[in-house]
Amino acid sequence: MLTLGPLGFTAPWLLLGLLVLPILWLLLRAVPPAPTRRRFPGVALLLGLTDSDSQTDRTPWWLLLLRLLAVAAIITAFAGPVLNPQKQTAGTGPLLILADGTWADAGDWARRIDRMDAALADAARDGRTAALVTLTDLPPEPPVFQDAQAVRQRLASLTPAPYAPDAEALAAWAAQLDGDFDTFWLSDGLARDSRADLLAALERHGTVTAFESPQPVRALRPATFEDGAVSVTVLRSAPGRATQTAVTAIGLDPAGVERRLASAPAAFDAEATSATATFDLPPELRNRVTRFEIAGLRSAGAVSLTDDGLKRREVALLAGATPREALDLLSPLHYLRQALSPTADLIDGPLADVLLANPDVIILSDVATLTDIEAEAMLDWVEAGGLLVRFAGPRLAASDVSRSDEDPLMPVRLRVGGRSIGGAMSWGEPKALAPFADTSPFAGLPIPEDVTVSAQVMAQPDPTLASRVIAQLADGTPLVTRKSAGDGAVVLFHVTANAEWSTLPLSGLFVQMLERLAVSTRPSAPDADELTGTTWQIEEVLDAFGTLDRADTLPGVAGEDLASARPSATLPPGLYAGEDRRIALNVTDRDTELAAAVWPARITVEGLDVQRETLLKGWLLAAALVLLTLDILASLALSGRLRGPRAGSGAAAGVLLTLALGMTPGDAQAQDDTFAITATSDVVLAYVITGDTRVDEISDAGLYGLSNILFQRTSIEPSFPVGIDIETDDLALFPFLYWPITADQQLPTREAYGKLNRYLRTGGMILFDTRDADLARFGSASPEGRKLQAIARGLDIPPLEPIPEDHVLTRTFYLLQDFPGRHPGRDVWVEAAPAGAERAEGMPFRDLNDGVTPVVIGGNDWAAAWATDQLGNPLVPVGRGQAGQRQREIALRFGVNLIMHVLTGNYKSDQVHVPALLDRLGQ
Secondary structure, eight states: OEEETTEEESSGGGGGGGGHHHHHHHHHHHSSOOOOOOOOGGGGGGTTOOOSSOOOSSOOHHHHHHHHHHHHHHHHHHTOEEESOOOOOOOOSOEEEEEOOSGGGGGGHHHHHHHHHHHHHHHHHTTOEEEEEETTBOOSSOOOOEEHHHHHTTGGGOOOOSSOOOHHHHHHHHHTOOSOOEEEEEOOSBOOTHHHHHHHHHHTTSOEEEEOOSSOOEEEOOOEEETTEEEEEEEESSOOSOEEEEEEEEEEOTTSOEEEEEEEEEEEOTTOSEEEEEEOOOHHHHTTEEEEEETTOOSGGGEEEOOTTTOOEEEEEEESOOOTTOOGGGOTTHHHHHHHTTTEEEEOSOHHHHHHHOOSEEEEESOOOOOHHHHHHHHHHHHTTOEEEEEOOHHHHHSOTTSSSOOTTSSSOEEEEEEEOSSTTSSSOOEEBOOOOTTSTTTTOOOOTTOEESEEEEEOOOTTHHHHEEEEBTTSOEEEEEEEETTEEEEEESSOSSTTSBSGGGSHHHHHHHHHTTSSOOSSOOOHHHHTTOEEEEEEEEOTTSOEEEOTTSOOEEHHHHHTOOOOSSSOSEEEEOSSOEEEEOSSOTTOOOOBOOOOTTSEEEOSOOOOOEEOHHHHHHHHHHHHHHHHHHHHHHTTOSSSSOOOHHHHHHHHHHHHTTTOOOOHHHHHHHHHHHHHHSOOOEEEOOSOHHHHHHHHHHHHHHHHHHHHHSSOOOOOOEEEOTTTSOGGGOSEEEEEOOTTOOOOOHHHHHHHHHHHHTTOEEEEEOOSSOTTTTTTTSHHHHHHHHHHTTSOOOOEEEOOTTOGGGTSSSOOSOOOSSSOOOOOEEEOOOTTOOBOTTOSOBOOOSSOOSEEEEOSOHHHHHOBOTTSOBSSOOSSHHHHHHHHHHHHHHHHHHHHHHHHTTHHHHGGGHHHHHHHTTO
8 A cells, every 4th residue: 555644545556547647638738639720801701700509629728627637536536545544553363452441441432442443443454363352341261362343343332341450350361361462452541550460461472552542531539528618639640731620519409300509620730630629518509419520521430429428417506595604615515516516517596597497407405495386396397307306404304394294395204303313412323324225226336434424304104115215324214215206206315415414425425326316427438347247229320431320120238348449340339328328439539549551661552543544436436527527517518508698618617616616605694594584484393402312313303204294185385394492593483392301401591491481372382292101190200201390390381181082182184082102192281171161062072272282291202103214214113013003193193183283273173163153143
């Protein structure tokens, strides 16, 4: 192959034919020969006369150039020109394509597939056998080499894994390698200890060439909460120029729709490999965050899932009294603040304001009585799921609260007064705590020896007392009691929240007990000891591209495996749920550092940029055909055989130049005006662009097929359908919109909602199609149905009902009682009938609506049933056999009825009034 820059020729010797072009130029210039010029006086009598047929004495230069270009194009085409010819890899033996296949490959996976395809194409052209292996999915046996074309078929199903290769499995696989072969290694660019040993093993069998992206790998460490702000660290595998990366917080809004909640920049210095993005979020918004992402990067490393360690609870603190001297150590809330402030958001204020804030927990320290209004509001809050924690004190001991009858906001009845255990006037020494029972939420917590109780409020003996005690003293008297109330609970510590009655608030056991009661959250994941013997169920799995999927069918995971925090094939990254908390397993942890892979100097490292070979033979032959066509037209023009007056050579050249440049784009504003004129001069069916290429293609093909049916069977002659953007396009140009619902499409903006509501109020119709066949419930059980509900919240939609048997849509053009699409089903929702709509005497139908129903909702995937190609062939199968053909026909008939209803309104319903009108006219 002859290579000239980016151009190569497979048969370069044919280019010698270009040397004949100068000779051809001379021959064409000499034939026909120029006539001899003689002066003859009588020729003056012929001046001004023209012949009907004329012949030029010489070929015009521009026509000669046109013919030479056509011949040159033909010669060059048969020389086999190739744009960007690929250099063939030397070697004739087997070829091993080896890919790391980790999450770090996911960001440019399509380019890696292209590079593997190019290497396998070269191997197939050289007659070499090949094998394909990914290090994250090692085969149990050594690679089996086979035909390279057969191996290429596997590329489409090849996907990366969201974890790194297992070093032990890699060493065992490398030990099985035998025979001679060359290796193409597509590296993810990250340094690993196992890479050097594997490289040495591969070099013992042949030449190794590495392929690696020059771009550094980026990833996120798990988010941390410090000093009232959330910090997310962005890593890159190699230092580079100073740059800035955007990190986005993703979570659910109050309606349950996933949105971007916040965004923050992370700025890299020139030599830095890490940068931090800081989010200052209010507690309500912070608790809604489900993950952080690096904007614009599709990779599991670019996603950091959040768990309960980031979600801080809101705790309200209220005290019955404060010391007059305002000494912190005597304050009934001092030790509570010290215990809870690192892990919870504290709320202060009057009880009425606290209840309006709806905290997770309310703590009352020595608060004895509440007003009736406060008690009623507090009880409603507890029964709705709140946790009320009360601490005793002098006020509670001296009050009559929960004496004769149990107070709803107390877990037990109390004896009059308190109990003093230690001191000069007491009968005993301070009491220690008894070990916690297995059924207690405090089970397993060690009890320090210096924790004692010197005073407490006593519980009245009761048949239910034993079941409500969750902590007690060594003599068996209750220390902490609890009872359920609705969806919430009430807990009472029978001692004070300060050190006045016990040393419990001075110990670490106090913090642990509050954690076990779910008053606060732990900032870090449980350690291996806590996870031992537990089982965790994975709820959501993170794939290598950073996409979360449900994991309902995956088995539970032992806590010992989860403690390793190392993702693998059996422990994929995702969100794991235990009995009382969730743990997020990410591909990185808080100690992860990214380092770029370093290759020995003897290894050739190539980039991932692939310039595909492009054969130019077809293009050059097409260009030669166009030039010859222009030559024929020019020859006819010069000989006067074209219609109209004869054009001179200059005019003909202008015509040819105009033809050659006929693809010049027009003015953008003129195109917009043309679009509006086209949309209003003809009936145009429109569909809403969802952003999903496949769905939009089916929508376009479906409305095209329906337009053809309308043209063939009715007087409507629609133009080609168009896709519209509800944010920018004018909806009033179209009488009908088909809106397919996808689970991940964005909600309209406020301006778009305004346009949609004006469209619905002024006579337009929208067909919402969830395409999920879940008709009876608007598709509410599917992601598409939930997305439709989210979209519909901002629309001015009238009351709806399933389409009745006598609705005008059942008879607009065809008589129908079923409305299938790709899915069968009759349940379609339309505007509900007026309250007074009654069937006229002797008439089979009611006057249901005074106009066109503004919305039609269903899930039968009508566009798929209507969709055809340019030749009228169906694109999507519907049903089977004759039953499927019948279902497609009924779907088309429903589409005809729908468009006829949009364009003609309720004229079919008006027919029921004809007898009454004739009677009034006396006819």
